Amino acid sequence: MDRRPPALELRGVSKQYGPVTALSSVDLRLERHEVLGLIGENGAGKSTLISVINGTVSPSEGQLLAGGNIVSPGSPADAARAGIATVFQEQGLVASLPVFENILLGREAGFSRGGVLSRKAMARFAADVLNELGIAIDPFAITGSLAFGERQLVEIAKAFALGRIYPVEPVILLDEPTSALSDAETQILFNSIRRWRGKASIILVSHRLSDVFAVCDRVAALKDGTVNGTWPVSEVTADTLHEAIVGRPRSAGYYKESEQREDFGEIVLEVRDLVVPGQIEGVSLTVRAGEILGVAGVLGSGKTALGHAITGAVAGKGEIAVDGRRLRPGSRAAALAADVGSVPAERNSAGVIGMHSVEWNLTLPSLKSFRRGRWPVLSAKKQAGVTDDWIRRLRVRTPNRAIQIRNLSGGNAQKVVFAKWLARGIRLFVLDDPGRGLDVGAKEEIYALLRKLAREGVAIVLISDNLPEIIGLSNRILTLRAGKISAELAAPAHDKPAETAVVTHMV
Template identity: 35%
Template sequence: MERNIPLLEMKGISKTFPGVKALEDINLSLYEGEVLALLGENGAGKSTLMKILSGVYQKDDGKVIIQGTEVDIKNVKEAEKLGISIIHQELSVLPNLTVAENLFLGNEKINKLTKKLDRKTMNSMCKDYLKQIGCNVEPDEYVKNISIGEMQMLEIVKAISKNSNLIVMDEPTTALTDTETENLFKVVKMLKSKDIAIIYISHRLDEIFAICDRINVLRDGKYVGEVKVKDVTKDDLITMMVGRKMEEQYPYKEPTNVTPILKLKDICLDGILKSINLEIRAGEILGMSGLMGAGRSEVAKVIFGEYKKTSGSIEINGKQVNINCPKDAINNGIAYLSEDRKKEGLILPLSVKENMTLASLDKFEKKTFRISKAEEKNIVDEYIKKLSIKTPSQDQLIKNLSGGNQQKVIIAKWLIQSPKVLIIDEPTKGIDVGAKKEIYDVLNALKAEGKAVIMISSDMPEVLGISDRVVVMHEGRITGELSRKEATQESIMKLAIGE
């Protein structure tokens, strides 16, 4: 591809928030019809840089140049006028509106005679846009009824409808199935063929090698460098991102003292789970694998009392227990980390300290029925240090932390409870390679302490890398259990599709 004037140049971009230098002297260039990967650990500054480009934040220093002309992007509308669209990791769709209503939100088509919404025109135009990217969703379908992958396509169509020539995709495949991810890649290649430029942010390095042309790497808010995809290996990228060589991406520790602790006997959940029999053992990590919708999270939520089983029994240390709500589970030494940390694990407007101690306030209660602030502060400081949580202070709002550090705060919240069984659902979803290893180290430490860990994951290398046993589910049933030696990608996939 002949290089002329870049579509986008960002030169010397800097941004400071109170107490944090988020970006320092960052450079980036992007050409028409190119897919540029933007890589870095959580907290490296990727999202901040993209928010400056899309008008959400204002830069403190530096230049943004579009097609050779310097621009000052003051808000999102100005960015859109310049042809810049951003598709955030948390999709900005309204579930109770139709696909067409979402597409034309803020830019509705009005019938000149009736002064009402011209739904016929909106639906027709929406269908044409969807057709361009090979999406067959009906324009009058409510968004709450479509899949996550189709919502992702809707976000892309929004960008196309605004005549964007630069689209930022932030972790676009986090919640997609393998088939939906393949469809997304086809759409990316189609956009590329139309000279639309894409900045692609992902922690999944296989995706970078599949669809990107060049890679820009940030670390701790600084520009590390730029490389061509064809010139680097995964190990090269990891070293650039974390600033050190990682000998083991998936550190595995042999279990030393394994004993049964929790048993599920013939557990059923109406229409979802069918006769689940499972033994969970202290001192090991049990990996749970399966395709989306297989019932893995539902098993976790039954154990934790969020869902009430239809039939069957749960035993802890050989004694049957009644778990009818999460409080019952907590009282029996069971902790659960949801895959959706922002909706079900955190209270975003509260601080690191408040989120970390929320489930354990009774531990800090004095005889006067007041919370001992000193004890609370000491335990929070202890876990910030123990789990290497990067935060300016324990009073920092949790929403300002990176995904990996948010996940560590949730782990700390439950570790303060000293659980016997820790269920962790998609432990490294949206988390960079450096933070992933730190979380694996925490899980291995819990295993060594004699805790039982149930790890639900859609990341096959993760399941194979740190599990002692793997249980595979298909359509609400357990289709097989594999030892660490037996577990391979092929053997797990066969069980996951019901063979």
């Protein structure tokens, strides 16, 4: 029997942020070579727990032991020496640097010979790590030029690289790595995790129960900052975990098919012969008031670029019209003037501004409506009222409306991205992977809201990697392949297409 101490042990760990209790007396063990899933609602304390372990946050109380030794609290350097490496929920790569420098950022010291940094040795090392993980990314590519999912893979390579630098068995902490990955990229990650079994101990935070069942040995649920239960994965069901996260059983009709409209109003969005060089090669489509159009496709199919073009984030050739009025290509202002709302895939960079308050972020698109009469004086009281109303309706977990949004948990910040459009009133809603980072309960609330918007006559374009979500929510599904529409499938509530029927047209 292995008598060596567990890879990690947390004893009575608590963390207070002013009045907010993020963690409360957490006792948790990560056994050696174990893959432990960590699940829980938005704001349950998962990221805080990860940050306590990697030393970026000091606990208010309690102790952390790695391999039986006490790790000094709040010391990232001590944690790194103990082999602890993290893939953060928000990406922390330097966009202007090549991939290999990001992988070895802060670890360059090991690559200097006689005081001279060997970039060649660094690049070779990084190439080896990428190779070992099966990640086909050029180590010399400039990080900022990579797609979002590819950058996430670089983050992962960076964490695994640490395990080769320090002469200790690595403890790898992955905070929602799969929420930014496509299905294919998720498989690359899972294969890496399987390959590292027996060489590393891993904690994987995820809102996808399928991730837990795919690679974890054991799973722990957090609820309101405390451990709500742990189970061996082989002995637990999805329903049990769902209930441990949300506190109530999973309801039937997750996607509210019974509330799906089958009759639509006038054409709201018309796209004709859209071309975005290298990404979209001639796409035409229409969406009517009250209709949910799903757009499916693999990475590189052009689906994210389609959303960008419609919302004015990139300029395409061809025609995009909302309510019969042509939008100026590449103009976010024009899209906003036409009442186009968007939840972009790059949520942290394009969805919210972290330094600003919840209220500022939530009311930004609707500032005009807070004018007092003809005067450009904002009605602060009204603005505050609207903010509080949406915080309540979407159950955004925040102490108040004035707090900087970067202090909110990832999923709660995302709810604010939704709320800012709902508060404003929109004609067309373009969503790229709207369920990303939301816990299973919050997802259900968002789906219900999309149904309600459709009933009110909003046209919705739903771009997603999540096939059950696309099939469940959409009236009609377009599949994209290499920048072109490869198929159009009807998806009425009583006759939803099978996943395989959609996938066939994606690959």
